[in-house]
Amino acid sequence: MSKKIKEIKERYGDLDIVDMLHQFLTEGNAEHQKQRIAEGKIGKFYPSSVGKCKRAVVYQMLGYPAKPIKGQSVLILDNGTSFHNRMEDIFERMGIMIAPELSLKDEELRISGRSDAIIWNYLKQEDEPDEEEIVLYDPNEEDKVIYKGPSNHILIVEFKSIKNKNFEKLKTKPQSKHIMQLQLYFYLTGIRRGIVWYENKNTQEIKTYMIEYDEGLIQQVKDDIQDILNHVDRHALPEKEGNALDVMCRYCDFRNLCHVPLSDEEWLDMYFEDEAS
Ligand code: SF4
Structure with missing residues (x-):
């Protein structure tokens, strides 16, 4: 097997090409977030x-973990x-x-x-x-x-x-x-x-x-x-500005810190359901 194909298999395993793409983008985004924290871009x-909801902005400025x-x-x-x-x-x-x-x-x-x-x-x-x-x-x-x-x-x-x-x-x-x-x-x-x-x-x-x-x-x-x-x-959090079903909370990066955790699949289902309505 060529060296290049071996490297690809080591990196992506048996994933199909769409899952390969999603994995690549998720990892890239997580890396970008880490870099922002390392560069001191937190606190601005x-x-x-x-x-935006003030509580969400405070979460972000204090460096709380956003959902991947x-x-x-x-x-x-x-x-x-x-x-x-x-x-x-x-x-x-x-x-x-x-x-x-x-x-x-x-x-x-x-x-x-x-x-x-x-x-x-x-x-x-x-x-x-x-x-x-x-x-x-x-x-x-x-x-x-x-x-x-x-x-x-x-x-x-x-x-x-x-x-x-x-x-x-x-x-x-x-x-x-x-x-x-x-x-x-x-x-x-x-x-x-x-x-x-x-x-x-x-x-x-x-x-x-x-x-x-x-x-x-x-x-x-x-x-x-x-x-x-x-x-x-x-280091205080403002009041929650919405409940779990409000649009602002459904799309918030910190919704899993405020409300019952939601998986990415559930979130994407809601995103497209909302778009269609
Ligand atoms: S989940 Fe809702 S209340 Fe909590 S930070 Fe996000 S928008 Fe604000």
Whole structure:
């Protein structure tokens, strides 16, 4: 037997090719999580956590073990990443892109993360005066400036790919957690307008919502983050925000710490059942 085939057999045993793929992805994801912990990425607040159950965010910041992710779930997450890359590539070719990602940092709120795209403000009117100058940085290269200029020359875009059922529910406003996420971006960057961009996972239909800077909402989001940080410092868990059957708990990485444990198979059954309904 060739050396290469022997190595494959040692690694995957008698699994069929789909199980081989799932095992490969599960192991890769677990390795990635370990690496994040080793690199000290625990203890930071991620802007994508805005609007999530506070208890889940505290679990994550304190390094509680999340459920291992099954290969099929990794594929679902990968589709979300591919959607982002596809949109960024299209914006680039359309000629409206400034940068696909933006560094987001705030020591007091322990934020370290990145936003989605920033684009030229195609809505700006000729007679609209320039606003305050801002400087934005590349998340992949410290101190590399990706934009320096008036805050009203650019827009920030947050891409979301969502299930048909949730897409149909969107009417005049985006989901409130996404409005809050943009408010946090405004606070961290000085940008004053942005778009929440939803794509229906099943049909590729698009809905977009323009969001404006709102001082009151920014204070609310900062207070919520501060409350989470206070819990983290006291090693205390906030109250559970849902019960075992609530959607937020069904898809939560820490549901097995809050509720009766659920196997990955049961979770995936519920995921697809929910999508079909
Ligand atoms: S399982 Fe529910 S209550 Fe517990 S952390 Fe997750 S979302 Fe919050």
